[in-house]
Amino acid sequence: MNENRNTSSDLAGTxxxxxxxxxxQASKAHATAPVPVPxxxxxxxxxxxxxxxxxxxxGLASCFGCQLQITNIESHLIEVLGQFDLRYWQLTSxxxxxxxxxxxxxxxAVTTEESLAAVLRLRERAKAVITVGxxxxxAGIPGLASTRFDERLGEVYQHLPQAxxxxxxxxxxxxxxxxxxxxxxxxxxxxxxxxxxGRALYGSNRTLGTRTMCGDCKRNESACFYNQGSLCLGLVTxxxxxxxxxxxxxxxxxxxxxSPHANLESAREAVARYGLSVKDFDLxxxxxxxxxxxxxxxx
Amino acid sequence: MTRTTLQVDHIAxxxxxxxxxxxxxxxxxxxxxxxxxEPARLFESMVRGRDHSEVSYIASRICGICSASHVxxxxxxxxxxxxxxxxxxxxxxxxxxxxxxxxQNHATHLFVLAAPDYLGQPSVFPLAxxxxxxxxxxxxxxxxGNELCTKVGGRSIHPITAVVGGFTHEVSAGEYRAxxxxxxxxxxxALATVDVFNSFPVPDMxxxxxxxxxxxxxxxxxxCSDIACFLDAGISFDASDLADNIEEYEVAHSAALFxxxxxxxxxxxxxxxxRVNASWPYLSSNAKVxxxxxxxxxxxxxxxxxxxxQAVELVDALERCAGICRRLAENEVPGRxxxxxxxxxxxxxxxxxxxxxxxxxxxxxxxxxxxVVKATxxxxxxxxxxxxxxxxxxxxxxxxxxxxxxxxxxxxxxKLVRAYDPCLSCSVH
Numbered sequence: 001m002n003e004n005r006n007t008s009s010d011l012a013g014t015x016x017x018x019x020x021x022x023x024x025q026a027s028k029a030h031a032t033a034p035v036p037v038p039x040x041x042x043x044x045x046x047x048x049x050x051x052x053x054x055x056x057x058x059g060l061a062s063c064f065g066c067q068l069q070i071t072n073i074e075s076h077l078i079e080v081l082g083q084f085d086l087r088y089w090q091l092t093s094x095x096x097x098x099x100x101x102x103x104x105x106x107x108x109a110v111t112t113e114e115s116l117a118a119v120l121r122l123r124e125r126a127k128a129v130i131t132v133g134x135x136x137x138x139a140g141i142p143g144l145a146s147t148r149f150d151e152r153l154g155e156v157y158q159h160l161p162q163a164x165x166x167x168x169x170x171x172x173x174x175x176x177x178x179x180x181x182x183x184x185x186x187x188x189x190x191x192x193x194x195x196x197x198g199r200a201l202y203g204s205n206r207t208l209g210t211r212t213m214c215g216d217c218k219r220n221e222s223a224c225f226y227n228q229g230s231l232c233l234g235l236v237t238x239x240x241x242x243x244x245x246x247x248x249x250x251x252x253x254x255x256x257x258x259s260p261h262a263n264l265e266s267a268r269e270a271v272a273r274y275g276l277s278v279k280d281f282d283l284x285x286x287x288x289x290x291x292x293x294x295x296x297x298x299x
Numbered sequence: 300m301t302r303t304t305l306q307v308d309h310i311a312x313x314x315x316x317x318x319x320x321x322x323x324x325x326x327x328x329x330x331x332x333x334x335x336x337e338p339a340r341l342f343e344s345m346v347r348g349r350d351h352s353e354v355s356y357i358a359s360r361i362c363g364i365c366s367a368s369h370v371x372x373x374x375x376x377x378x379x380x381x382x383x384x385x386x387x388x389x390x391x392x393x394x395x396x397x398x399x400x401x402x403q404n405h406a407t408h409l410f411v412l413a414a415p416d417y418l419g420q421p422s423v424f425p426l427a428x429x430x431x432x433x434x435x436x437x438x439x440x441x442x443x444g445n446e447l448c449t450k451v452g453g454r455s456i457h458p459i460t461a462v463v464g465g466f467t468h469e470v471s472a473g474e475y476r477a478x479x480x481x482x483x484x485x486x487x488x489a490l491a492t493v494d495v496f497n498s499f500p501v502p503d504m505x506x507x508x509x510x511x512x513x514x515x516x517x518x519x520x521x522x523c524s525d526i527a528c529f530l531d532a533g534i535s536f537d538a539s540d541l542a543d544n545i546e547e548y549e550v551a552h553s554a555a556l557f558x559x560x561x562x563x564x565x566x567x568x569x570x571x572x573x574r575v576n577a578s579w580p581y582l583s584s585n586a587k588v589x590x591x592x593x594x595x596x597x598x599x600x601x602x603x604x605x606x607x608x609q610a611v612e613l614v615d616a617l618e619r620c621a622g623i624c625r626r627l628a629e630n631e632v633p634g635r636x637x638x639x640x641x642x643x644x645x646x647x648x649x650x651x652x653x654x655x656x657x658x659x660x661x662x663x664x665x666x667x668x669x670x671v672v673k674a675t676x677x678x679x680x681x682x683x684x685x686x687x688x689x690x691x692x693x694x695x696x697x698x699x700x701x702x703x704x705x706x707x708x709x710x711x712x713x714k715l716v717r718a719y720d721p722c723l724s725c726s727v728h
Contacts (some may be wrong), residue, residue: 110379141360144345152344159588249467
């Protein structure tokens with residue numbers, strides 16, 4: 001939903017939670033991406049009203065679904081919005097990106113020179129960057145077009161319209177800047193976003209879990225797709241969604257990204273052991289992880 | 300009036316990124332361009348060579364709002380290639396899924412994107428204070444659309460359960476009954492919504508383009524038919540003959556392809572307004588009464604009335620879906636939704652649904668292994684762009700002749716764009 005507002009104080013009657021030094025203690029990333037401290041943080045005389053963190057939400061190449069998921073917290077959307085000063089929400093705003101803000105929420109993959117420049121600018125200015133959704137985190141579905149990229153442009157357009165900008169092979173946000181908080185999945189779980197936002201606003205050193213999904217299915221007592229002769233990417237995918245798709249009878253397609261603990265070689269051996277095609281397994285992995293260097297190093 | 304150049308960069312309260320450029324010189328409209336400036340994601344290329352079972356999963360990511368429609372459209376294309384006839388139960392579930400996205404889309408479009416224009420507000424949020432009841436009910440309606448999509452598809456966007464031939468999961472009879480109750484309880488608010496949008500003053504105008512909608516014998520169709528109809532030209536065609544009936548063309552100022560009727564070269568509109576014109580007699584009884592009360596009867600060619608048509612569709616969707624849920628609960632819909640075994644074969648077919656914003660086509664050519672050889676996706680917004688430009692021109696000419704201020708011109712042009720409910724991210728895919 002959809003409007004930029006210049007202040008949040010005019011918003012509903014909900015209690016605004018004061019913000020103490022937004023996110024600063026949690027941003028280990030700042031070692032690599034030094035960010036100037038905004039002037040008001042050094043204000044000499046203590047102002048009685050603590051400022052709310054200034055948040056901007058930016059959409060790159062995506063389906064907008066993760067931004068929609070944020071609006072799908074209908075029951076307490078207003079309460080959530082009352083916690084920060086929403087300076088810019090690109091989904092439908094007619095305003096301009098402000099010069100100063102604290103937290104940048106980025107949805108979508110980087111697919112043009114223009115969006116690459118925009119992301120670099122966001123990193124320079126933001127104290128904390130949150131990436132939402134598979135497109136931002138792993139290049140997701142847009143990443144599927146990253147191989148043979150120039151050829152693909154010709155498959156869709158005879159003459160590339162100027163309005164497309166200057167296309168570059170799709171890439172994830174963390175492949176071009178340091179990201180402080182990632183909300184994975186396609187689409188995101190809105191409550192997982194709230195958790196990440198809370199960490200950015202109030203500080204926390206909690207990180208995303210790194211185990212793979214198979215353990216979740218065991219706990220859920222779900223029947224394994226491999227026993228039914230079907231590929232499932234739960235073998236190597238980062239857990240945390242409680243195996244939502246598997247619970248509904250559909251194999252995992254890997255939208256949370258490859259877990260850092262995944263053992264791809266061992267997974268491929270398991271696939272072969274079940275009499276399934278390792279080539280198909282690798283193809284399926286491309287769906288959300290095409291640009292992951294772990295995959296390109298598979299030879 | 301001397302030379303006025305209206306440049307609206309980044310149209311507010313539409314989905315995706317677009318600009319409008321209008322030049323009025325001495326009362327004459329010289330230029331009207333709608334620029335869609337979305338990045339090209341190249342879906343038609345990325346599905347090439349991929350297995351058919353993955354295609355709907357990938358295509359759903361074209362658009363978060365229209366994801367259910369993209370999935371169902373793709374599944375229809377694949378099933379037509381393979382000769383799979385889904386059971387009536389599967390079709391009923393798909394109808395629910397598509398209508399779930401209607402509730403989400405129309406509620407969001409009407410209240411969040413369009414209404415602020417007419418209430419003199421910059422956004423929907425002030426409504427939370429000035430009319431908290433309306434604000435809460437609008438959010439509740441959108442939430443109900445999410446719930447319907449979640450019960451049927453497994454989550455509010457990017458459905459999980461819909462696969463070739465059926466569904467991998469269904470909720471219990473009790474949940475269908477509970478849903479039916481919630482849908483029926485929302486009808487009074489939807490009826491009030493028709494009145495609210497009918498009360499907003501709009502300029503008197505009539506689109507000169509054609510109207511395109513799905514048609515079906517004695518039914519208000521959004522999923523069940525393969526036949527599309529150009530209402531003015533009187534041309535009905537099977538979706539698989541798409542290329543013989545609709546022509547796509549490139550324009551430099553838009554990343555989305557434009558479209559026109561191949562036979563007449565006329566631009567056309569596809570939207571709730573076209574559907575209501577095509578199938579008015581088959582609206583649910585309350586929806587028809589509400590439409591009649593609002594003066595919305597075919598032929599209705601004022602594009603601003605698309606807002607009222609969407610409100611009428613909300614009434615229709617709630618009543619229709621409540622009925623479907625009750626029939627599913629009582630096992631009155633024949634067949635099973637369990638995905639059947641099937642054999643792949645090579646071929647070409649077009650899937651067709653009425654997405655919330657209008658006709659959506661997915662043309663798929665598959666090889667003997669069931670892999671995609673070629674895909675063409677035609678979204679409602681891309682089809683509407685040429686007609687939208689023509690309507691903006693007509694409106695600007697009319698207002699320029701009345702000597703309105705630049706600010707007024709800008710406001711009405713934006714209102715017209717929003718009445719089309721464009722989904723710019725869909726249009727460039």
